[in-house]
Amino acid sequence: MFDALIDFIRGQYRTNEFIPLHAPVFQGNEKQYVLETVDSTFVSSVGAFVDRFERDMAAYTGSPRAVATVNGTAALHISLLLAGVRPGDLVVTQPLTFVATCNAIAYCNAEPVFVDVDRHTLGLSPTALEEWLEENAYLDPEGTCRTKSGGRVLRACLPMHTFGHPVALDELMDVCGRWNLALVEDAAESLGSLYKGRHTGTFGCVGTLSFNGNKIITTGGGGMILAGEALGIRAKHITTTAKQPHAYEYVHDEVGYNYRLPNLNAALGCAQLESLETFIASKRALAESYEAFFKGYSAQFVREPEGCRSNYWLNAIICENLAQRDALLQSSNQAGVMTRPIWKLMTHLPAFANALRGGLHNALWLEERVVNLPSSVPPEQLA
Structure with missing residues (x-):
């Protein structure tokens, strides 16, 4: 399988040179918009492209408000604060995720609780969440979810849409509703992914996106908070150092964060967003080709969940x-075709090794088996 797969991937990308896991594509107005920003001299966190990027992203996702941040981790940090997470709280999340998910929890001086994932979504399992809560939590007279041991507050639930595949949102929202947990979506990898026709990141009280250099569109570095009107206004205020409008005085009414996205990056994002649907169509076609290839082999291709449209960010x-x-990782990387294993479980990292957890059977099983394949938009799809 290994030699055939390497030949197949080289055929998709029409090169004998090194093939990265995921490279950005700049085929539209990127240079024009960035040069416009330089010419305007507004290259920092104030500028027309920041406002435009937020408006365009809100319109694309169907979110009432979109607030641009310097990166996806900053967006997650603020989103957890908006959801009410406070020092000492617990946030339920998945162990199979990129470390930024858990780092953001730590930034709030809160702690993660790890429950298992589903194999078909690779994301947080509603069944595992329900089982852990039934065994370990209760609702106090005020309706606050607390641990049976120690009475610690369980404030929020933070699922991540792994590789662009939406989690089981209906079921997760049902569990979170019954246990009074705020749902915060880590949609860093799922820009353009739909759950039953609705964009990921718009189901919880707040959601986040990432525009890192390896994402489906990039601003170089950047993120976005998706929220309703009131939380969106609040997000913009505290990410802009909590500065009150004034003609010349510096008035900050609370501790704020210097988390706003620079105009220079937003210009790149505006141009990238214009090509997003083209990128998604191309990546979905690539996914179909991969799926057809693996029908003759023992390895199982990860398909989008039923009723969803995945952006197939990483196949x-x-x-x-x-x-x-x-063996696959060694042979492909030695041949100059970049493949990567899925992340180590968060419970295997020193920072989170002592966190509360449920049984993690599926997560452990997937950790030993999942491999990401080159997923950049193939060149013929850009012709």
């Missing part, structure tokens, strides 16, 4: 076992 397969995974 992934589930190998038979750890040995097959490691």
